[in-house]
Amino acid sequence: MMKSGASLLSNKRLLLASVLIVTAVILLCASLIEPKRTAAGEWLPLNEEVANALSELDNKDERHIEIAADAVSEPYKKEPDPSGNASGQTEPTGVEKAVTDSTDDAEPKGNNNNLSLGKSGNDEDADKLDINRASASELDALKGIGPAKAEAIVEDRQKNGKFTSIEDLLRVKGIGEKLLHAMEDSIVARP
Numbered sequence: 001m002m003k004s005g006a007s008l009l010s011n012k013r014l015l016l017a018s019v020l021i022v023t024a025v026i027l028l029c030a031s032l033i034e035p036k037r038t039a040a041g042e043w044l045p046l047n048e049e050v051a052n053a054l055s056e057l058d059n060k061d062e063r064h065i066e067i068a069a070d071a072v073s074e075p076y077k078k079e080p081d082p083s084g085n086a087s088g089q090t091e092p093t094g095v096e097k098a099v100t101d102s103t104d105d106a107e108p109k110g111n112n113n114n115l116s117l118g119k120s121g122n123d124e125d126a127d128k129l130d131i132n133r134a135s136a137s138e139l140d141a142l143k144g145i146g147p148a149k150a151e152a153i154v155e156d157r158q159k160n161g162k163f164t165s166i167e168d169l170l171r172v173k174g175i176g177e178k179l180l181h182a183m184e185d186s187i188v189a190r191p
Contacts, residue, residue, distance in 0.1 A: 067148050128188040131169065132162040142186060144179045163189040 129138060131153065139150035149172070156172045157163065166189050169175050 063146075063148075128186055130190045131166065131187050132157065132189055132191070142183050144182055149174045162191065164191075165189050 129142065131139070136147070136150040136154045139145055139153050140147050142150075145153075152172050152174060153169065160171070163169065166180065166184055166187055168189065169180055169187075170177065
């Protein structure tokens, strides 16, 4: 009887071991036969969206850092103008005053921006902003120009003199060829 009990126990172990081996072989064969899926293709759209979101965040951070650095490194200083005007803007000449006074009487408020936008009688340049005479607030209204870039344009103009062409804007920090191309139809550099 002992022999039959011991052989029964070893038969159970042998049966269990053989079942486990057969199961392992079946799983291994199934994994080798099953077609492979490319996981990279499934994640590609998500990777592009994440990359776009990160680049937008980087651009926003760079703008905030640039604005903060400008504010910290060079605080706004009003230097007195030789003509006695402390705001940094030039006084209009007698002709400009006369034209401004006559347009104030002839037009309702808000429509007398011909001089401030630097418009002339030229038909092709009639609607363009003269970058040599525009204030920072007028430059800020241009597409792609914010308050910091508008102030940088005015400071560059005061430091280096009038712009001889609109391409001279490329020397202003933060203005590249793409931005210049986007706004070239709305600006002009008059002497």
